[in-house]
Amino acid sequence: MNLKLITDIAKSLLLARFRQSLVAAIGVTFSITMFIALLGFMNGLNDLLDGLILNRTPHIRLFNEIKPTENQPVNLSKDFKNGHNFIQSIKSSGGKLEIYNNAAILEAIKSDPRVRGVAPKINAPVLYNSGTIDITGVVSGIDVMAESELFFFNDYVRTGNPIDLKNVSNSIVLGKGLAEKLLAEVGDVVQVTTSKGERLPLKVVGFFQSGIADLDKIQSFASIVTAQKLLGVPSNYITDIQVKLHDLTLAPAVTKEYAQLFQCDAEDIQTANSQFETGSFVRTLISYVVGIVLLIVAGFGIYNILNMMIYEKMDTIAILKATGFSGSDVRKIFLGIALTIGLVGGALGLLFGFLLSIGIDQIPFNTAALPTITTYPVNYSPKFYIIGIVFSIITTWLAGFFPARKASRIDPVIIIRGK
Amino acid sequence: MEKTVLQSINLIKYFNDPVRVQVLKSVSVSVNQGDFVAITGKSGCGKSTLLYILSTMDTDYEGDLLIDGDIMRGKSEAELARIRNEKIGFVFQFHYLLNEFSTLKNVMLPGLKLQQYPEKEVEHRALERLKMLDIEHLALKKANQLSGGEKQRVAIARALINDPLIIMGDEPTGNLDKKNSDIVFDIFKRLAEEYNQTLLIVTHDDEFAKNTHRIIEMADGRIV
Numbered sequence: 001m002n003l004k005l006i007t008d009i010a011k012s013l014l015l016a017r018f019r020q021s022l023v024a025a026i027g028v029t030f031s032i033t034m035f036i037a038l039l040g041f042m043n044g045l046n047d048l049l050d051g052l053i054l055n056r057t058p059h060i061r062l063f064n065e066i067k068p069t070e071n072q073p074v075n076l077s078k079d080f081k082n083g084h085n086f087i088q089s090i091k092s093s094g095g096k097l098e099i100y101n102n103a104a105i106l107e108a109i110k111s112d113p114r115v116r117g118v119a120p121k122i123n124a125p126v127l128y129n130s131g132t133i134d135i136t137g138v139v140s141g142i143d144v145m146a147e148s149e150l151f152f153f154n155d156y157v158r159t160g161n162p163i164d165l166k167n168v169s170n171s172i173v174l175g176k177g178l179a180e181k182l183l184a185e186v187g188d189v190v191q192v193t194t195s196k197g198e199r200l201p202l203k204v205v206g207f208f209q210s211g212i213a214d215l216d217k218i219q220s221f222a223s224i225v226t227a228q229k230l231l232g233v234p235s236n237y238i239t240d241i242q243v244k245l246h247d248l249t250l251a252p253a254v255t256k257e258y259a260q261l262f263q264c265d266a267e268d269i270q271t272a273n274s275q276f277e278t279g280s281f282v283r284t285l286i287s288y289v290v291g292i293v294l295l296i297v298a299g300f301g302i303y304n305i306l307n308m309m310i311y312e313k314m315d316t317i318a319i320l321k322a323t324g325f326s327g328s329d330v331r332k333i334f335l336g337i338a339l340t341i342g343l344v345g346g347a348l349g350l351l352f353g354f355l356l357s358i359g360i361d362q363i364p365f366n367t368a369a370l371p372t373i374t375t376y377p378v379n380y381s382p383k384f385y386i387i388g389i390v391f392s393i394i395t396t397w398l399a400g401f402f403p404a405r406k407a408s409r410i411d412p413v414i415i416i417r418g419k
Numbered sequence: 420m421e422k423t424v425l426q427s428i429n430l431i432k433y434f435n436d437p438v439r440v441q442v443l444k445s446v447s448v449s450v451n452q453g454d455f456v457a458i459t460g461k462s463g464c465g466k467s468t469l470l471y472i473l474s475t476m477d478t479d480y481e482g483d484l485l486i487d488g489d490i491m492r493g494k495s496e497a498e499l500a501r502i503r504n505e506k507i508g509f510v511f512q513f514h515y516l517l518n519e520f521s522t523l524k525n526v527m528l529p530g531l532k533l534q535q536y537p538e539k540e541v542e543h544r545a546l547e548r549l550k551m552l553d554i555e556h557l558a559l560k561k562a563n564q565l566s567g568g569e570k571q572r573v574a575i576a577r578a579l580i581n582d583p584l585i586i587m588g589d590e591p592t593g594n595l596d597k598k599n600s601d602i603v604f605d606i607f608k609r610l611a612e613e614y615n616q617t618l619l620i621v622t623h624d625d626e627f628a629k630n631t632h633r634i635i636e637m638a639d640g641r642i643v
Contacts, residue, residue: 005531012519115506281424319515323529324504326497411470416511416589 002305006329008334013316017309021337022306025345027298029395032388035291038354039384042287043160044377044405056151057269058242059251060285062258064099065265066092097123098419102238105262114245119146121240122227128220129191129199130182137178137218143228150244153221160186160206165223172202172226175215176209193229200230240291245327293390302341306334306403310410314368318415327394333405339393345391349385350385423488424584424617425450425473430482432468440470444640445482445576450585450619458621460637467589469637471620474507474587475499487584503512504533508578512590515574516562522573523549530580541580548576552606568599575606579616583627586610586622592627604630 014021016251035288061082074080109118122141127134147153154162157173160179165171172192173285174184184190194200203223210216221315228237243258245251251268261265265348272278317330406418420537425448442465448457458466471477472484475491478499484491486506491499503509508529516525523545530541531534550553552572557565565573571591578586588607592600602625611632620631626632634643 005528013519016519030587040497083626110556126632155503157629316517316519318519319511320528322474322503322509322511322515324502324532326500327531328497329500411476416469416515418473 002087002264002329006332007336009320010333010340012341013309013313013333014337017305020305020308020309024298024302025238025341025348028279028295028300028345029352029391030341030345031294031402032392033352034357035388035391036350036353036384037360038287038291039284039387040247040353040378041360041376042283042355043379043381043384046283047379048373048377050280052194053273054188054248054269055264056156056210057273058151059245059248059269060243060255060258060389061267062105062241062243062262063239063267064097091399095115098233098265099239099262100236101240102331103225105237105241106334109241109243110262114247114250116244116246117146117150118231118244119143119150119240120224120238120243121212122224122231122237123146123239124227124231125195126230129181129193130179134193135178135181135218137175137220139172140219140229141224141230142221143224156208156210157206158279162206164205165221168203169206170200170226171205171222173206173208173221174357175216177213179204179308181209181217194230194232195366196232196358198232200229202226202230207401214328225232231308232390233261255272270280291388295391295395298392299399300344302338302396302398303401303403306338309337310334310403310407313407314410314415317410318412321410321412330402331408334404335397340394341387342392342396344398345396346389349392350388352354353385353388354380370419422452422456424452424486426485427469427473428483428485430469430472430480430484430637432477433466434481442640443472444481445468446637446642448473448635448642450617452617453611455618455632456620456635457605457624457633457639458619458635459625459628462623463638464637466621466637470587470589470619473619474509475503488510492504504529505581505585508543508581508583509584510574510578510586510588510591511570516565516570518561518563520562521558522554522560522562522565525562526577528579529577533581535581543592545576545580545618548579549573550611551579568602569596571595571599571603572606575603576592579610585617585619588618588622590622590624591620591632592622592624600624600627 002311047309068141072090074085074087106120108120109115124139124141126137126139128137133351142153144153144162148162160173162173172190174182174190182190186204186206188204189201190204191199191201191318208216210219225235228235231237245254252270255268296368320330320347321327323350357378357380360376363376365373365376367373425447427446427448430443430446431441434440434442446469458469458542460466468477472480475484494502512594518527523542526545526548527541530536530544531538532555536544546555546558549558552571554569554576554577557573562570562573592603595603607618607620608630611618622628
């Protein structure tokens with residue numbers, strides 16, 4: 001093919017203006033580097049912030065809300081069917097927080113192929129007793145294994161071993177803020193009183209730090225059995241079923257289905273935490289815009305250099321055309337130059353972007369709010385690298401297109417005559 | 420009767436800038452295989468303009484142009500480029516070699532473009548042509564390291580690479596001293612006589628023209 005000849009000529013022209021070409025390539029390299037580093041860092045941060053909530057939030061939560069009965073008895077009665085019933089002073093009924101028949105529900109959910117895992121939970125409002133002071137709070141009875149697997153409970157237990165919660169009877173993991181208030185150390189015993197007045201001594205086996213200080217001041221964890229004992233309820237009592245799906249986006253649909261199927265309240269993650277998606281989206285958008293602006297600036301650099309090169313190489317273009325190179329051959333030569341600059345600059349940009357990302361990843365980043373994080377978070381998703389190289393090719397192609405078209409339209413007669 | 424290589428019928432050409440001026444007024448010429456033709460005339464008589472039309476580079480004309488019996492009108496830019504590549508060799512007043520390449524590569528370029536032969540063969544042919552013009556020792560030098568006379572000889576070698584039907588020259592000796600002019604002229608003469616090469620040379624050098632086989636003299640856009 002002619003391609004070899006054309007690349008040959010493009011290469012020679014490129015090398016003849018090596019320094020200018022280098023500057024253009026450095027422009028592309030710089031912008032791709034920044035693009036990769038920026039997106040990697042921004043998305044690392046996004047993942048971190050989202051993870052803060054999303055990791056610990058079930059995709060679907062099944063529970064029973066305290067609320068008035070929808071169908072009041074008078075409406076169910078045949079005798080009053082024809083009239084319009086006015087009922088006043090309705091109160092919420094019973095306060096039955098328990099999910100009925102939960103063993104069967106858990107089994108049914110576990111066998112659903114869309115579900116990654118399911119974890120039962122009991123939420124028990126309590127008072128922690130410290131001398132004469134009572135501190136209000138919540139004890140969550142959890143299945144430690146399931147909770148660790150699905151919601152990274154392990155990561156947030158900073159002191160002590162989370163599995164002790166299961167192995168040591170009547171044990172509790174306190175929130176860090178709470179432990180400071182209670183002056184409790186691992187191994188100490190704290191007194192907990194339930195809303196029904198039951199009082200139980202629990203052994204502290206660890207501290208828990210979620211990154212949300214307010215939560216750490218009231219929250220503590222116990223095993224399901226301990227929580228059931230605390231509440232004085234039978235061993236089939238569960239207040240919450242937390243479901244994690246394989247695909248987060250299915251949550252709203254599955255939630256609706258489960259609510260109907262299991263006759264209880266259900267909430268999906270999108271409803272519970274809608275603001276996070278918005279935040280992530282805006283941050284990602286900003287990083288893309290900045291990256292693309294950088295690339296466009298680099299594109300203008302390439303455009304300039306190619307334009308200059310074409311003015312300098314008018315003679316060359318004229319002679320190529322006179323000796324039988326067509327306009328499209330000339331265009332290919334200059335597009336080839338532009339794309340070479342773009343590809344080389346882009347590839348180096350990916351490399352430097354990767355190195356810069358690694359650099360950012362080494363910078364210490366310690367904050368009390370994020371106990372599991374020690375350095376700045378960086379996302380190394382290959383997606384950004386692919387987008388980066390594709391954009392660099394597109395911009396350089398566009399930057400090369402107009403000068404190349406101009407070159408292809410040069411009339412050799414005018415150049416040769418003009419001498 | 421020799422084969423007609425190049426023929427123009429009633430060529431008319433206007434320049435539109437800055438005012439409409441008729442440069443060529445119904446020019447009909449024909450060049451046969453093996454002819455060594457000089458087009459002469461005063462500056463501005465339209466001889467270069469005629470050459471550029473005959474060379475297919477200028478397509479803005481009225482009348483008809485036939486190369487090798489083919490009408491050029493209506494051909495696409497790429498087709499014309501192909502014809503120039505295959506059938507026409509150029510020698511300009513200024514050397515117009517590509518400084519980025521070696522002498523050899525300069526000669527090879529049109530041959531590589533034509534793709535009639537593999538690269539090795541094109542290289543061999545290029546060396547042959549350089550040898551024929553006694554400049555094979557310059558093969559590996561860069562084009563900008565050559566003297567003016569050498570450059571022009573390299574340009575002639577380049578014009579010959581594809582065994583063109585016709586070689587066109589636009590004042591090929593115009594920029595050279597007497598000695599180099601003579602060398603270039605001798606080369607042309609040899610090409611015409613030994614290799615039966617068709618040559619069409621625009622020149623205002625009367626001595627040069629006198630020694631060719633045929634002179635076409637132009638004045639004011641007409642052949643006289």
